[in-house]
Amino acid sequence: MYRISEFSQITGLSKETLRYYAEVKLLEPAYIEPSNNYRYYDVGSYFFAKKVKDKSTIYFNRLRRSTNSLHRVRSRSDDSMERRYHDCSSYR
Template sequence: MYKVSEFSELTGLSKETLRYYAEVKLLEPAYINPNNNYRYYDDGSYFLAVLLVKLRKLGFSIQEMISVMEDESFTHLEYLLKEKKFKIEKQISELQLQIEEIDDFLASGMEE
């Protein structure tokens, strides 16, 4: 079992983030000591935390992460990842068009 400070250091999630994740039932402590309310995490919690860190880096919202954790299905996660990838590719395409428009505008100004 890991104390919150140890778990925070191990996962890279701040104590505040861990508290928030517990509050929204995204990552709850494995055990809460009834005498002092200290929260403890276990190895299973660690693997969930690593997944959550990865999902955040991939741009998942808290609600999307909750959806993944509630569903516990790789098929659902795969669908969400493909959807996220499609949206990013669309954004890249739109930004590329903006770059081309800027280049065209700059080129037309230099010709005059």
């Protein structure tokens, strides 16, 4: 069993992220010590955490790509609108 700090180092997930995942019941500790509320994770938790991290990385990479695409579209749209404005202003 690994304490949260050890598990955080092993998985690359921050302690805050692990606490949040426990709160939303995505990845709960295998055991919580009643006397001090220390969270303990087991090997099964490791494999699940790895899967969650891999999926979130894929998701955020896709999100980042789509956001970059939207920024390019917006930039092109802004350029196009500016050109149209300048073209129209010559008729004044």
